Amino acid sequence: MLARHRGPSPPVVDATRVGPYLRLVVVDHARAPCPHTAPMIGIADPEQAETDLSAGSLRCPGCAGALRPWGHARARTVRDLGATTVALRPRRARCDACRSTHVLPAVVAPRRVDTTAVIGAAVQASAAGTGYRRIAAELDRPLSTVRRWIRAVRDPTHVAWLRAQAVAWIARVDRDVISGLAPQHSALADALTALAAAAVTLRGRIVPHVRPWTVIGQITNGRLVGPPAPS
């Protein structure tokens, strides 16, 4: 939740002036997994990030200086639904003022090899009562991988954090959506419903061209199923 962020408050900007950047907070997770409570860049649209970075309108979380393009993190390939693969080159940025470097959130968490769409499909199926084996077979992923995702996502603290991210993003765009969220049969289903509502709301108002699971990946900072797996 936002109140758990430590350190100086990040600049809060008006969505209508800066497109998708409802709130600019940055974390450097180039090397180490960061805790949920660490400040992060909240970006709903990964492509717009490139444009805004070039224009100098992304702000450093430490000092609010302008972030500039600073090469890329190591390129890697991740697996999307089915047999599709996606090539990623996470963008690195450096602050003009304090010289600290940051890696912008990508469509997947550091060190995970599947996109949020794949992991999200597994989580959604589990929340609906489908067993590990059937999920693994349907997604063509190892049983051990699916089990690891589902166990991680069901951590109560993490489930609460997911819902809080969703509600915070909805609140920036349309508070009425929050009161319309129907209670579900479990905390995880509540969180997924809130994330889906956030994706629908953000796509409807701000980022219509971004895939729903990509929006969810971005607003959860690539942590749909918790911190990245250790390398």
Ligand SMILES: [Zn+2]
């Ligand atoms: Zn700085």
